[in-house]
Amino acid sequence: xxxxxxxxISTSYGKTGVKLLxxxxxxxxxxxxxxxxxxxxxxxxxYQHGNNSLVVPTDTQKNLVYITAQRYGVSSPEEFAMKLAxxxxxxxxxxxxxRVTVETVHGWKRIDRSGQQHSHAFISSPECTRMGQVFQxxxxxxxxxxxxxxxxxxxxxxxxxxxxxxCDATTLTNTDDRIFSTVVEAQWSYSSLQGLHFxxxxxxxxxxxxxxxxxxxxxxxxxxxxxLTVYDTEKLALSKVKQISEISMSLPNVHYFDVDMARFTQLxxxxxxxxxxxxxxxxxxxxxTLARSQTSKL
Numbered sequence: 001x002x003x004x005x006x007x008x009i010s011t012s013y014g015k016t017g018v019k020l021l022x023x024x025x026x027x028x029x030x031x032x033x034x035x036x037x038x039x040x041x042x043x044x045x046x047y048q049h050g051n052n053s054l055v056v057p058t059d060t061q062k063n064l065v066y067i068t069a070q071r072y073g074v075s076s077p078e079e080f081a082m083k084l085a086x087x088x089x090x091x092x093x094x095x096x097x098x099r100v101t102v103e104t105v106h107g108w109k110r111i112d113r114s115g116q117q118h119s120h121a122f123i124s125s126p127e128c129t130r131m132g133q134v135f136q137x138x139x140x141x142x143x144x145x146x147x148x149x150x151x152x153x154x155x156x157x158x159x160x161x162x163x164x165x166x167c168d169a170t171t172l173t174n175t176d177d178r179i180f181s182t183v184v185e186a187q188w189s190y191s192s193l194q195g196l197h198f199x200x201x202x203x204x205x206x207x208x209x210x211x212x213x214x215x216x217x218x219x220x221x222x223x224x225x226x227x228l229t230v231y232d233t234e235k236l237a238l239s240k241v242k243q244i245s246e247i248s249m250s251l252p253n254v255h256y257f258d259v260d261m262a263r264f265t266q267l268x269x270x271x272x273x274x275x276x277x278x279x280x281x282x283x284x285x286x287x288x289t290l291a292r293s294q295t296s297k298l
Contacts, residue, residue: 012039020035031075035065054094076148076198076202078132148206153209153213156258185249185250203226212229234249253286254280
């Protein structure tokens with residue numbers, strides 16, 4: 001095929017899975033990241049002609065993760081991604097855009113011994129994976145987003161699903177009381193960085209997710225559908241963090257089905273909602289994105 005009959009629409013390249021452990025000394029504190037970089041050059045001769053003269057090697061990108069950590073330290077995923085993306089654009093004039101994604105591979109907390117936190121020993125606390133991403137074009141501001149994944153939650157009651165559409169293929173029955181379990185994935189974008197503290201904002205969104213899912217400690221909160229829970233969570237997050245312009249969530253159903261004790265006819269057992277069968281596949285998945293309107297009063 002002649003080269004004039006095709007168009008190279010987009011190109012980018014980078015390094016994925018760059019692992020980093022940073023120890024903040026005096027007192028010791030640790031942060032563990034996994035970093036991915038993706039760069040776009042102002043020329044495509046590396047793709048079309050095999051000319052690598054403008055290519056910043058992916059190995060160099062990996063090394064710059066460690067150099068940036070040594071020079072500036074490590075705090076939030078978003079701030080680290082901003083520093084790294086900014087360096088790519090300032091150091092290499094041939095780069096027109098940089099995308100940096102940072103994930104917290106492991107959460108760490110201090111080991112507690114007899115009510116006292118250890119000075120330098122930690123235990124992994126993988127509640128969920130925190131994510132931060134920065135995309136920046138040359139001459140433009142950083143576009144910052146954040147998120148989380150792998151947040152597994154479950155409540156044993158206060159969830160229902162009924163009065164759904166029925167057709168000839170429907171076998172699902174109405175339920176007024178079921179186990180509600182899911183693994184939350186959420187991502188949100190910031191329209192402004194002014195007055196924004198990344199860690200506080202991330203904590204606020206996590207709190208919105210848990211508040212909407214669980215409700216007050218005593219009575220909880222009723223969920224008639226995963227769809228409403230997602231919508232209420234996203235609306236609450238937009239109200240709590242003014243700098244968020246848009247938030248997306250994905251919640252798969254992690255099913256726990258009642259075991260039918262009536263099958264054991266000679267044992268005279270009845271279902272008392274104690275025994276369940278965990279089933280993760282197949283599962284439903286609920287997704288939604290909520291954005292502010294121009295006249296939003298949140």
